């Protein structure tokens with residue numbers, strides 16, 4: 001009895017650890033499947049090697065097994081597992097993002113280079129000028145159906161009121177092979193999968209413009225009450241684009257094609 005009572009906590013501990021490990025594994029499997037669905041036209045997941053593989057033999061592991069020292073290190077050396085760690089809050093309303101809650105901002109650069117192109121020339125060769133509203137066009141990649149998703153967004157926005165359409169009247173640019181301001185990481189604009197718009201005053205916010213210290217960034221909660229903006233964001237999300245306005249390091253002009261965070265491809 002004595003032995004049993006002494007070992008019981010250890011057994012319970014082992015049991016709980018086993019349960020948590022199983023839960024974590026299930027969670028990983030769900031995320032792997034979601035990522036695989038979103039990029040099924042480009043690569044497949046290999047259970048045996050726990051990696052995504054391409055027809056040309058390229059292999060990108062799901063988990064690099066490395067501990068990142070801090071948030072900056074995580075952003076600079078993200079694995080695919082890191083990339084899928086934070087859940088994107090699809091829909092409206094949403095909770096004001098907490099410190100470093102930036103779902104979609106942690107990215108494995110090698111993955112996007114392999115999917116969309118490893119140089120400006122390579123990405124450019126797949127760009128399509130999608131006719132937009134107001135007689136304009138926006139160039140995005142044709143890879144993974146990004147151009148078709150943007151065309152569907154255009155058709156949906158075309159049925160909305162002039163006030164709502166006004167949010168996407170002025171594109172500030174899409175394809176641009178460049179690094180993110182203040183970093184050495186490639187912007188998603190480099191891959192032809194991101195679009196910026198000039199929003200009306202008050203809704204146009206970028207955390208670096210606030211002059212606030214990183215870690216002390218104020219979120220503009222008035223954005224949550226902007227019903228016209230909500231319509232635009234939901235239309236983009238339905239088609240696989242996340243919105244930078246839901247990040248702690250917010251960038252409200254920015255939309256980016258990341259179907260793995262919205263799971264739009266389920267059932268297709």
Ligand SMILES: [Zn+2]
Nearest residue numbers: 194195196254
């Ligand atoms: Zn942008």
